[in-house]
Amino acid sequence: MSIPYAPVVAMRSIGASDPTGVGEIDDVDSQVVTGSNCLSAGKRVNLSGVRWLALSFMMRALPGRSALQLLLACVCGMLPAVFGGLVGLIVGILPETIHDGGLDTESGKRLVALLIAAAILLVAQELANAAYDVAKSAFYRRYEQYLLGRVIDATSGTRRLELFEDPRLSRLVDQSVRLAGLDPGDLVDGWCTRWLRLFQGAAAAALVATVWPVAAGVLVIVWFVAGAVMLTALRRLDINAWSSGLGEAEYLARIAEKPAWAKEVRVFGLTDWLAERFGLRWMGALEQLARARRAGRWRTAMVLLVLLCSHGVIVGAMVVDGLAGSLSATQITVLLLGMSGMTALADQSGAELIEYGSPRVPLVLDLEKEAAHVASAPPEAGTTPARSPRPVRIFREIRFSDVDFAYPNSRPVFRQLNLAIEARTSLGVVGLNGAGKTTLTKLLSGLEVPAAGTITVDGVPVPELDIGAWRRTIAAIFQDFVHYELPVRDNIGFGAVEVLQAAGQARNRLDAVVNAAAERAGAHGVIAGLPNGLDTTLSRRFSGGVDLSGGQWQRIALARAMAAVENGASLLILDEPTAQLDVRAEADLYDRFLDLTRDLTTIIISHRFSTVRRADRIVVLDRGKIVEDGSHDELVAAGGEYARLFSLQAASYQASPARGAHRDP
Ligand SMILES: Nc1ncnc2c1ncn2[C@@H]1O[C@H](COP(=O)(O)OP(=O)(O)OP(=O)(O)O)[C@@H](O)[C@H]1O
Numbered sequence: 001m002s003i004p005y006a007p008v009v010a011m012r013s014i015g016a017s018d019p020t021g022v023g024e025i026d027d028v029d030s031q032v033v034t035g036s037n038c039l040s041a042g043k044r045v046n047l048s049g050v051r052w053l054a055l056s057f058m059m060r061a062l063p064g065r066s067a068l069q070l071l072l073a074c075v076c077g078m079l080p081a082v083f084g085g086l087v088g089l090i091v092g093i094l095p096e097t098i099h100d101g102g103l104d105t106e107s108g109k110r111l112v113a114l115l116i117a118a119a120i121l122l123v124a125q126e127l128a129n130a131a132y133d134v135a136k137s138a139f140y141r142r143y144e145q146y147l148l149g150r151v152i153d154a155t156s157g158t159r160r161l162e163l164f165e166d167p168r169l170s171r172l173v174d175q176s177v178r179l180a181g182l183d184p185g186d187l188v189d190g191w192c193t194r195w196l197r198l199f200q201g202a203a204a205a206a207l208v209a210t211v212w213p214v215a216a217g218v219l220v221i222v223w224f225v226a227g228a229v230m231l232t233a234l235r236r237l238d239i240n241a242w243s244s245g246l247g248e249a250e251y252l253a254r255i256a257e258k259p260a261w262a263k264e265v266r267v268f269g270l271t272d273w274l275a276e277r278f279g280l281r282w283m284g285a286l287e288q289l290a291r292a293r294r295a296g297r298w299r300t301a302m303v304l305l306v307l308l309c310s311h312g313v314i315v316g317a318m319v320v321d322g323l324a325g326s327l328s329a330t331q332i333t334v335l336l337l338g339m340s341g342m343t344a345l346a347d348q349s350g351a352e353l354i355e356y357g358s359p360r361v362p363l364v365l366d367l368e369k370e371a372a373h374v375a376s377a378p379p380e381a382g383t384t385p386a387r388s389p390r391p392v393r394i395f396r397e398i399r400f401s402d403v404d405f406a407y408p409n410s411r412p413v414f415r416q417l418n419l420a421i422e423a424r425t426s427l428g429v430v431g432l433n434g435a436g437k438t439t440l441t442k443l444l445s446g447l448e449v450p451a452a453g454t455i456t457v458d459g460v461p462v463p464e465l466d467i468g469a470w471r472r473t474i475a476a477i478f479q480d481f482v483h484y485e486l487p488v489r490d491n492i493g494f495g496a497v498e499v500l501q502a503a504g505q506a507r508n509r510l511d512a513v514v515n516a517a518a519e520r521a522g523a524h525g526v527i528a529g530l531p532n533g534l535d536t537t538l539s540r541r542f543s544g545g546v547d548l549s550g551g552q553w554q555r556i557a558l559a560r561a562m563a564a565v566e567n568g569a570s571l572l573i574l575d576e577p578t579a580q581l582d583v584r585a586e587a588d589l590y591d592r593f594l595d596l597t598r599d600l601t602t603i604i605i606s607h608r609f610s611t612v613r614r615a616d617r618i619v620v621l622d623r624g625k626i627v628e629d630g631s632h633d634e635l636v637a638a639g640g641e642y643a644r645l646f647s648l649q650a651a652s653y654q655a656s657p658a659r660g661a662h663r664d665p
Contacts, residue, residue, distance in 0.1 A: 069139055069192055072132045077199020079125045081207045084337035086118045092330030136192045140185035147184045150364055151176055154371040159467055161447045162374045166408040169370055176367040180360045187357030194350030204341025211331045211338075215314050219342050222310050227346035229303045233296045234348055235355065237289060249281035311339065391472040391568040392465055394423045394601055396458050398444065398571070403453035405443060413439045414624040416453070426593075426602035428612030428632075430642065431621035437605045438479060440621070441573045444603070445474050472498075475564030475600075476573035481557040483548075485539035488527055491556050492517055492534075495563030517562035520596065522588050523555035550580035558589075565600065572602040578611045590614065609646045618642065 093114065096107040103112055155163065155173055163169045201223065209216035255261055256274050265271065318335055321327040327335075400419040406412040413436045421427050429437045442448045443455060446462050455462045462470065475495060484491050492514045493500035499510050514534060518524045530536035530546060537545035538556070548556065558577055565572060578586045586608070589596070593614045596602075606612050613632040620628035620635070620642050628640050635642035 069132075069135055070195060072128065072135055073192065073195035074199050076125070076128045076132045077196055077201075078203040079121060079128060080200060080341060081203030081338070083118065083121050083125065084204070084207050084341060085210075085334060086114055086121060087337060088330040088334035090114050090118065091333040092328055095329070132192075132196065136189060139188050139192065143188045144185040147180055147360060147364060150368065151180045154364070154368045158371050158374050159446060160374060160449060161442070162408070163371060169374070172363070172367055172370060176360075176363045180364055182360075184357055184360045186353040187360070190350045190353030190355070190357055192350070193353060197344040197347040197350060201342055201345030201347075204338045204344065207334055207338035208342065211327075211335050212314070215317075215335075216338070218310055219314070219339065220345065222306060223342055223345035226303045226307060227348060229296075229299055230346060230348045231351050233300060234352055236292050236296060246282065246285035249278050249285065252278040252281065314339070390469060391570060392457060392469050394457055394473070394570055397422050398601065399454075399456050400440075400443075401454050401456070403443065403450045403455060405439065405448060405450050407439075412624065414443075414450075417624065417626070419619065419626060421601060421603065422617075423601050424599055425617060426597045426600075426604060426615040428615030428618035429603060429605045429621060430607070430609070430612055430618060430645070435621040436624045437621055438575055441476065441478070441575055441603060441605065444571075445476060445573065446470060472564075472567070473569055474571045474573060475561040475569035477554075477557045477561045477575065477577060478573075479576045479579070481554075481560075483538065483553055485537065485541060485545075487535050487537050488530065488556065489514055489534040491538060492523070492559045492563050495560040495565075495569075496567035499563075499567055513563055513566045514559075517566050518559045520562045520565075520592075521555055521558035522585070522592065523552075523559040526552045526555050551582055551585055554578075554580045555585070562596075570600055572597060572600045574602070574604045574606075576606055577604065578606060578608055586610065609649050 090111065093107055093111050097103070097105065097111045100107050102108050155177065163173050205216045205220050208219065252274050256265060256271070256278075265274070314335075318327060318332055322332055398421040400417050403414050403417040404412060405414045405417075417440075419440075429440065431437055439448065443450060444462075446467070449463070457465065457470075484494065489510065490500065493510055495517065496510075496513050499513050502509070511534065515524070518527055526548065527533060527536075532544060538548060538553075539545045540547050554577065558574075561569075561572060561574070578589055581589065590610060597604075602615070604612055604615055609632075612618055616631065618628075618630065618632060618635055619626045620640070622641065628635055628638065628642050630638065636646060637643075
């Protein structure tokens with residue numbers, strides 16, 4: 001079954017009402033969000049809370065990893081300062097060695113020892129940096145896996161489709177899925193960079209403090225202030241860089257790049273229009289960026305002035321003291337190297353990555369909160385699931401009693417719907433577009449829940465059935481079934497996922513189920529024509545993969561439903577199973593209809609009367625109500641809506657034999 005994947009048009013506010021208290025996003029309007037950053041909609045994120053939360057996330061999620069990273073950052077950060085100290089000592093001892101007459105003297109030996117220590121330190125520094133990078137990359141991937149795992153759990157863990165159908169929730173899902181997948185590990189990467197630079201800056205400050213503690217204190221303050229100003233500028237630039245204009249430009253680029261849209265783009269000749277509009281939007285975003293850059297220039301100039309003055313004063317004092325002989329060459333070297341190392345205190349490269357990666361966290365938390373809410377929403381609350389995972393056996397009937405249903409923010413689809421479906425019979429459902437046919441099947445499979453009324457199986461309300469057992473009872477193909485870009489075996493085996501999962505031990509059983517299902521659905525001919533049989537991947541994007549025609553895909557989807565039947569399902573739902581089949585394939589399916597539905601309770605939805613007329617009973621849905629009910633012959637004889645639609649279709653088939661309808665529908 002497929003889940004609608006709604007396009008994103010805006011982002012939900014995570015504001016003052018956010019009980020997680022992790023973030024604050026204001027200024028929400030309905031800008032198109034297609035950029036890669038949470039800030040892309042021009043929204044501000046209060047990252048202080050997010051940072052701490054993210055940190056605790058990392059600590060909880062990856063125990064040991066962050067501690068190791070911290071330790072390595074500490075080592076890597078301190079080594080340059082230690083090296084600076086050694087260089088200072090070498091500079092200090094060098095004149096003495098020359099004066100004493102060479103390396104054989106006492107000072108010469110000390111110089112050699114210092115040089116060896118410096119060389120060892122250089123090697124150690126390289127090794128520590130390499131270890132740090134390896135650990136950082138592992139940390140990055142672990143965090144990525146962890147966060148995406150939480151998104152998958154949240155989105156696929158709910159039984160119903162509300163997350164995808166409520167406009168607000170579907171926007172959140174779309175955004176979480178997309179943004180969480182976009183370099184989420186930048187958050188931990190940013191933290192690693194930040195730790196390293198902070199340790200480097202602190203070690204350099206300590207080096208300066210060994211000579212002039214006051215100067216070290218002043219420079220620490222100045223560099224921290226400079227860092228804060230740089231961070232503000234960076235955020236301002238980021239917000240503007242990812243403006244709605246850029247988001248729109250990226251969306252336009254995607255239109256041109258998406259393989260599935262390539263046909264339409266060419267047929268309608270959209271290329272020039274796309275290129276022109278893309279250029280305009282992109283240029284607009286760049287202008288916005290330039291304006292943002294100009295906005296903070298005075299503050300930046302002031303900071304530069306303060307930096308220049310403070311360093312000027314310290315260097316001036318150094319020169320005076322040096323000339324007066326109260327500062328040694330070692331001290332001057334240590335001061336200069338320490339001062340240059342202290343720039344790390346203002347380095348914002350880590351902050352930039354944190355800024356980029358952090359917004360995924362509140363999004364994912366918000367998604368989890370909503371998913372938990374959907375999962376526990378009434379009327380599912382208080383259900384008493386049975387323990388048995390075996391499929392439910394339908395002995396007598398499935399009954400809709402006074403069922404009311406409306407999609408979120410939409411007009412009612414059903415009002416007081418009453419329908420009884422006898423076990424082990426086939427029911428055809430026909431009706432005009434939008435009559436509610438697919439919705440009926442979604443309610444039955446528990447993907448939607450009635451606002452009022454009940455759906456029962458032999459008198460037991462569907463919500464009271466064990467979720468797993470009810471799922472195993474149903475075999476369905478929906479109109480918009482999924483084309484999984486996976487091997488045929490998986491495409492069909494998904495209908496019997498328990499067998500697929502156990503395939504490690506029982507590959508033969510899986511293949512038996514898959515082959516039987518393919519045979520029953522008439523898909524064996526499709527498989528026989530594939531280069532690697534069941535192992536063929538159904539996508540040209542993979543080497544050795546092939547793509548199928550619409551009708552061939554439909555047979556594979558039908559085989560998937562049949563695999564569920566092979567695995568014990570007894571309620572077969574076929575929503576437009578022949579829509580993409582050619583006349584011969586449809587006739588073939590028509591001929592095997594009885595075999596297909598043998599011993600099953602079948603619901604078959606189709607606009608093709610040739611498909612539904614074989615059903616034991618047919619109901620006509622009109623604006624959410626059943627207006628006609630009977631067998632094909634009874635309904636034709638009654639001369640109502642069914643008879644009218646049937647004769648209309650028959651007439652159109654007779655009028656256009658070229659379309660291949662050489663037989664009576
Ligand atoms: N996810 C949704 N959110 C909001 N409204 C929906 C959603 N899905 C369907 N609808 C609306 O519910 C009504 C019934 O839709 P449904 O898909 O059940 O009709 P259908 O009879 O299967 O139509 P078709 O023959 O075109 O497949 C329609 O008015 C449709 O617009």
